[in-house]
Amino acid sequence: MINKRIAVIGIPGKWSTEVLADHLEQRTGYRCIIDMADVVLELETGQLRYQDTLLNALDGVIIKKISETYSPAADDRLRMLSSLEADGVRCFSPPNQVIRLINRLEGTAALASCDVPLPATRVTESTDAALDTIQAFGKAILKPLYSTKARGMLVLKAADGVKANTQKLDKFKAKHGLFYLQQFVNLGGQDLGMVFLGGEYLCTYARAGDANAWNTTIHSGGKYIPFDPSPELIELGRKAQSCFDLSFTTVDIALTDEGPVVFEVSAFGGFSGAKKGCGIDAAEKLCDYVLSQFEARA
Template sequence: MTNLKIAVVGIPGKWSTEVLADRLEALTGFRAVIDMADVTLAFDTQTVMHKGLDLSQLDGIIIKKISEVYSPEAEDRTRILSYLEASGVRVFSPSHTVAQMINRLSGTLALQQGKIPMPNTRITENTQEALKAVRLFGSAILKPLYSTKARGMQMIDDSWDDAQALAALEQFKTEQGLFYIQQTIELNGKDLGMVFLGGEYVCTYARVGAAGAWNTTIHSGGHYENYQPDEALIELGRRAQGCYDLSFTTVDIALTEEGPFIFEVSAFGGFKGAKEGCGIDVAKQYAEYVVDQLENKSR
């Protein structure tokens, strides 16, 4: 057993946070779950404290979840972790990458620069231009810049008249300020989550949507199944996650008649899809990977 001290930034009580902390404890004998809401950065003493634990004394931190929801405040939390990185604490995935990916627009820009195929997407603050995009796409999905598991997303159907569409757009702008508009993709009730650890392919699971749901998220009643991709699809997923500096991630892929499209690359990745869809304890693999990375660095 190693003597490394590795903590998990996450949501106390949540399965994915706790199972990762359990796997680390089994390897190191040390267990700490950090809720960023309880962290204090003191510049005068140059300490970052969490309930009496000096985080600068840790060997590493794994960010499983930076907050319950994505938000500009969640980005601020990554700045505190970047202070720890500068002091020598290794963070998985690096804080600058997590900050980039919490914001849907900055995450999309990286994929676009990597020439990764995505659904047609328009960004604008102008409501009339947003309406033009919706009409061009036929049906479209409005996506908040900060959201996960399809929360806050709204579909505008091609059967809506201009008055209905404008009302939805105006309400969205009031709430969000900027339009991120993506053409609706026919999923045929299923999309994929492709798991990578340290840039290496692990497995792929399918999210199968509930009857009548427009998205496949488990939050909306979907479930996981195993999926066996071909080498070309794995290579696409590898290219997509390679647009970022990630320790662990899940690449969301839609299979369409026009070919595969990447919806997004997760800042954190999920454990449950790999467990229920692929039968793999990826939390254990992640813990082992981090321990190996830190031990190799110290040699």
Template structure:
């Protein structure tokens, strides 16, 4: 019997479409779902997208819940819990992703698991933020909801610091502040499928850029980690119970640190950095699960 698996993502985006293509090749069924087009009727329990009740599908893969991370994205995940309660298998589970879209929720989970991270201060107090910047010397101020370094600010302690903190605070009442680390121009993405290690790629930053994101001109390259580094990535992703994820790791003079665990994983990084087609692997894994 053919399984109907929908892909929640951004229509037209490469990773969303390649995942939908991989599922179509295997099942003959293809549906890309923009959560902005989904309506939930709690009186009937219907979760409708373009005339189809998502609660009638065999499974859903969440490739991207929203083009940009905002608190609104959390509401979309809550809506999907209706389908899950009706027996639709969802990969990764909404409850797991809820702990990752908010940067602070991810950080607290990692801290509770004793995962090494950059020195981090979270505060709503501008005086405390200024004190943190003085201690760190240089720090990255990060929005709680963002991807690919969007909205992040690199601040150096100096005469303009108070005004810069004030500007950041006006848009981000809860300030998430991490000491800027010496990354030697690269950081790593460690790829896991269903908790099993697949590969590691590096993101090499463009000259003159303080971050290594592809959005800022970085490039993917292969990387071979040692067993201890793989074990660290394994420990970091374990509390989240994700179908597919990438753990962002950096090598510093004082040892490796983890920045975050990705809610959705880096499909392009896995392909260009490791030569691994994540769309195929995820599709096969999901179909095995829903067919079991």
């Protein structure tokens, strides 16, 4: 038993949050799940409180989930947590790193600056420029800056014509503002989730898509299956995740006719894919890693 008070920041009742809290309780005797919706930040002191728990007095926190959905409010929640590290509370992953991945544009820009291969991407507020991009790409995916599991994404085809696409763009802009357009790539029915723990490769699973869906997300009917990547593919995933300093993450990779491309690095990573696709209890592995970091400092 390791005498450390480590809380899980997540969604009470959600499997990934609860299973991580279970492992921590087994190893430390302490269990605490923090819902950021009920956290109070005292700006004059820098203290954060969740019910009767003073977060600044904890030994550490694992940020498993900051909110149910990505939004600017998720940014705010992470900024609230930034004072913890100054008080010596270990954060897994650091809030300032997770913030970089909540906004799709910031995360993709970081990958591009590290020369990670990505689908061709254009970002603009101009409807005319967006129409030109759709024409140049032939087929494009229009993505909200804040979303997960392909929610809110649209497939736009040049063949549908300027009028139809203008209507779709105008409707999207009224809700989301900026146009983030990525060239449509043929996934071949699957894409990959490559899991890293403390920067080290853990496993890879594939998401096999439903025949009726353009994406492979589980939300759209996909399923997890095992996948054995080449050493070169693992190095690509390693390069992508090394653009950020994350305790646990999943790199989304597609195998295209032109070679592999990275879609994104996850802000939090998923336990379910590692469990169902690789037979690995990633929550237990993450718990072991976190506790090893405390032991290394002892």
